[in-house]
Amino acid sequence: MAGTPSTSRSSVTDRPYVLLSCATSLDGYLDDASAQRLLLSNEADLDRVDEVRAGCDAILVGAGTVRRDDPRLLVRSARRRAARLARGLSASPTKVTVTGCGDLDPAARFFTTGEADRIVYCASPAAEQTGQRLAGRATVVDAGERVDPAWALADLAGRGVERLMVEGGANVLGQFLTAGLADELHLVVAPFFVGDRRAPRFVGDGTFPWHPGRRARLVETRQIGDVVLLRYALSDRCAAD
Numbered sequence: 001m002a003g004t005p006s007t008s009r010s011s012v013t014d015r016p017y018v019l020l021s022c023a024t025s026l027d028g029y030l031d032d033a034s035a036q037r038l039l040l041s042n043e044a045d046l047d048r049v050d051e052v053r054a055g056c057d058a059i060l061v062g063a064g065t066v067r068r069d070d071p072r073l074l075v076r077s078a079r080r081r082a083a084r085l086a087r088g089l090s091a092s093p094t095k096v097t098v099t100g101c102g103d104l105d106p107a108a109r110f111f112t113t114g115e116a117d118r119i120v121y122c123a124s125p126a127a128e129q130t131g132q133r134l135a136g137r138a139t140v141v142d143a144g145e146r147v148d149p150a151w152a153l154a155d156l157a158g159r160g161v162e163r164l165m166v167e168g169g170a171n172v173l174g175q176f177l178t179a180g181l182a183d184e185l186h187l188v189v190a191p192f193f194v195g196d197r198r199a200p201r202f203v204g205d206g207t208f209p210w211h212p213g214r215r216a217r218l219v220e221t222r223q224i225g226d227v228v229l230l231r232y233a234l235s236d237r238c239a240a241d
Contacts, residue, residue, distance in 0.1 A: 015153035016057070016164040017237055020173055021049060021186040023227070024202050029194035030170055037069050040190040045224045047077070052186065054080035056093045056165040058119075058156060061110075062172035063099035072113045073167075092116045094161065098147045098172065099123070102130030111137040119159075121152045149175050174203040183235040185216070188227050210234070 023040035024030055032038045041049070053059060054075045061071065074092040075081050081091040094117040095110055102122050104111075111118055111134065118138035122130045124145050131140035143152060149172075156164060166176055176182045187202075210216040219238065220231035233239075 015150070015157050015181070016161045017184075018153065018164050018166060018176060018182050019052070019056070019184045019186065020166045020176060020182050020234075021052065022168055022173060022202060023188040023190060025190050025192055025194045027193045027195060028202050029196070029199045030168065030202055031200050032194050033196050033198040038194070040227075041188055042225045042227055045188055045227050045229070048224060048229070050076045050080065053093060053165060054084060056163045057161040058094040058096050058163075059165045059167060060096040060098070060172070061167050062169050063097050063101075063104055064171065065167070065169040066097050066104060066108055066110045068169075070109050071167075072109045074114045074116075090114075090116045093165070094119060094159075096121070096152075096156065096164075098143070098149075098152060099130070100126070100147065102126030102133070104130065104134065106134050106137050119156075121147050121155075123147055149179055149181055153181060170200045170203060174206055177203060177208055177234075178206040180209045183233075184238040185230075185232040185234055187230045187232065188224075189230065191226050 022030060023045070025040060030040075053073075054077070059073045061073065065071065073095045075084065085091055092114045095114075096119045097104070097110065098121045100123045104120065120130065120134060120138045120140045121143040122140055124142050127140060127142040134140055141152075141155065143155075153164070166172060166182075217233040217238075218230065219233045220229070222229040222231075
C-alpha cells in the first residue's frame with residue numbers, strides 16, 4: 001500500500017489529459033432504478049468507446065460503479081489489444097477506482113479480468129483494511145482523509161499516465177466537472193426517456209465552470225445509429241479534430 005499524500009492540489013501541467021465519457025437518456029439519466037443495468041448505447045457506439053479506451057493509458061470509475069455494474073473495463077477488440085501490445089503496452093489500460101469506505105469485492109471483474117494494473121485510491125480510514133482485502137489484486141493508495149481527484153490525477157501522472165478516461169458514475173463525473181479537471185466530454189444521447197427521479201442523473205447539483213456566461217465548446221456531433229455523440233472541449237488542451 002502506498003503512502004499518505006503530501007499535497008492536495010494539481011495543476012493542468014502535472015495531470016493527465018482527462019476525457020469524460022458517458023451515455024444518457026433524453027432526460028439526462030445514466031441508468032434506471034432497476035437492478036439490471038440499462039443499455040443506453042448500441043453496438044456501433046460501444047465499438048467507438050472501445051477505440052477510445054484503446055487510446056488511453058488508464059480508465060477510472062467510482063467504487064459504486066464497480067459494485068453496481070461489475071465492469072471489466074477491458075479493450076474488447078483483438079486487433080486493438082494486439083496494437084497496444086505491439087507498442088509495448090498492456091492489452092488494456094490500467095484500471096483505476098476511488099473509494100471512501102473501501103467496500104470492494106476482490107472477486108469483482110474489475111480485479112479478476114485482464115492483465116492490466118489496478119489502482120485503488122482509498123480514503124485513509126479504510127486504506128489499511130482495503131489494502132489487506134485486495135492484496136495481490138490491486139495497488140491500494142492511501143489518498144488522505146478524503147480522496148481528492150486533483151491529487152489522484154497528480155499521482156497517476158507520476159505513474160506515467162498521460163491520458164485518462166473517466167467512465168462514471170454520476171458522483172465521480174460531477175467531481176471532475178465541478179473541480180474543472182476535465183479536458184473533454186463525450187456525451188452520447190439515447191433516443192428514449194427514463195422518467196424516474198430515483199434513477200441516477202448525469203450530474204447532480206453543483207457549481208460548474210461552464211454556465212450561461214461560459215459555454216463549453218462543441219467540437220463534434222456524430223450520429224451513430226440511433227444515438228448521437230456530442231463531443232465538447234472543456235479546456236484548451238482539447239483539439240477540434
